[in-house]
Amino acid sequence: MRKGRGRRAVLAVLFTAGAVLLLGPGAGAGAGGPGSVRQDGERPSFRLRTHEPHTITPDEGDSIPPLTPAFGNTGPVAAPLGVALRVTVTDARFDTIALDTIPRNCYLAKYHRTLICEFSDAVPAGAAYELAEPLPKVSGDYYAVNGSYTYSVWPLGDPPAHTEDYTAQYERGKDTAVGLKPVAMSTLKGDGESTGDGEDTGDGEGTGDGEAKGGGEAKGGGELRFVSDGYADRADWGIEGIKLRGRIGEYAEASIPEPTGAAQRVRVEVPEGTSFAPLTRQEREGLPSEIDYCTRDAEDGNIYCSNPRWYVTLRVRIDRRVEGAEGRISVAEPGNGDTNPGNNTAPIKLEVEDGPTSIDRWVPPVSGFPVEHDVPLETAGSDDLASPPEPSVISVDGRTGVILLVAGASAVTLALEAFRRIRRARNRGGRRVTP
Structure with a gap:
């Protein structure tokens, strides 16, 4: 009996090793991001605030306006675990030293252009909130800028598909956590808002004209554009060879x-x-x-x-x-x-x-x-004058992939062969001699 269990254990190990090598360690895992518990059924839907474009005047110098994101849950159900807010800035970066200005409930991406903050309080249907204070300061890549903030919101535990594991890949802030404060839903409206429904595209951005179901940016909302005075004006920019x-x-x-x-x-x-x-x-x-x-x-x-x-x-x-x-x-x-x-x-x-x-x-x-x-x-000697050999068609990474592929296939083959031998042994052992 123990021998049979040992054989089954060997088979299980071989099949598992083959599957991991062939399919990868993440095979079978969900496509959602960190803490994903995506389920079917009704989900929250978020409306994002409409922000007027801002022109940076000479009196403001190179100061980029601060952003205070706001959103409302217009869906039929609450976000019971809270929400996550993703903010991305172009032509600028979050200005930080050793993460001391980043709230501790936020995570900053490698190049300081993306910030994701988590808010763990439930967001009821029909409720609207804005950040209790503006986001940390951003600084332009150059003295004149033409960029924007864009942001999106999704329920915690139900991220858009393929959301990165920001809790592991980003750096966590060290400053006091930022919170939310209630606002009227009417404060989210602006000239650019429409009432069409967006849908989750898997990258945190909505494709519709007004709202983002289950997360994502809504067109007409969730964006603040900024530009230095005169920098975007039609003109002749050129370069010599x-x-x-x-x-x-x-x-x-x-x-x-x-x-x-x-x-x-x-x-x-x-x-x-x-x-x-x-x-x-x-x-x-x-x-x-x-x-x-x-x-x-x-x-x-x-x-x-x-x-x-x-x-x-x-x-x-x-x-x-x-x-x-x-x-x-x-x-x-x-x-x-x-x-x-x-x-x-x-x-x-x-x-x-x-x-x-x-x-x-x-x-x-x-x-x-x-x-x-x-x-x-x-x-130079005679050998030095020859061109170096062309690199192999299979790179170091490519060879590693091939080795893993062969190893995985070998493990599965060994498992199948062991299985066939066990069956043959059982068949032979189970035969009875008829007197």
Whole structure:
């Protein structure tokens, strides 16, 4: 009897291991976010306050208006466990030092653009609330801004599908918790509000024209737009092209021209055959304060150049010669359109000079792209002059995935084979000899 139980235990372990490896540890889990207890039936529906757009005047400097979100439960049932509020800001970030200004019932995302707050008191049907105080201050990415706050609300325990586990992935605030105070439902209405029903899209944003059922942003509400005076006006923003010149294995630099109009930064796409070469921390510390170099944005991965006086330089490493290779430098358009969009983009030309790289100018590669020479020609041996081998079709992550896939399939195969042998053994043991 014990032997049979042991065999069944081995089978269970093998099947479980195979399922985890093939399907992943989250197989079978719900698609909701943290604390998800989504059930069928009637659900709350939330109306969000309509906020008038705000123009930041010169007298206000670079001060972005504070936001006080508000919402009302217009659904047929209460939100018994309370609600969660998600706020996202564009062209700005929540201004915080060591989370000391973020309420402890709120969670701040990595790049300080999204804040999610939890309120554990029940929200009855027909009740409306606003935050007891404005959200923490936000600061613009640049001295002129054209952005917005957007927010959404959902019942605690019933988040939109695919909501991230913000309690684990975000940082929790350390300041005194922020609360809610009751307001009249009529205070949520504005010129932009309509009465159509929205629906949950799974990302916290509603698709309808007035209300968001079970969470989500309603069009006409849940948004406060802000813009610096004149920054979005229709105008001509443009940029001139640049040229990079050097030998293979060297850094090549070029000064970024000041854009025309009110553009505050330029975006760079380096030419094929080169690698963006950001300054090291030590190099940056040695620069005069008024001089800057282009950097790669950690949030979106793009290369940007900006400086109040436009003393800013692009640096790349020339890895190999690519005939006709060109990069691109560009600026955005004003919010209300560009009068001459043809000059918003210009080429980055690359001139690769002939001849060997001197040992004092050679620098090691800064990326995984193929290069013609990894060492200066003066010190190169016969093996050094060959191009490095092309990377494997299967990357390190890809090999890991294949190994896990094979391991999972093997575990399931072993389980099935063990099962077949157990059945054969039972059949043989169960035969009786007829006298």
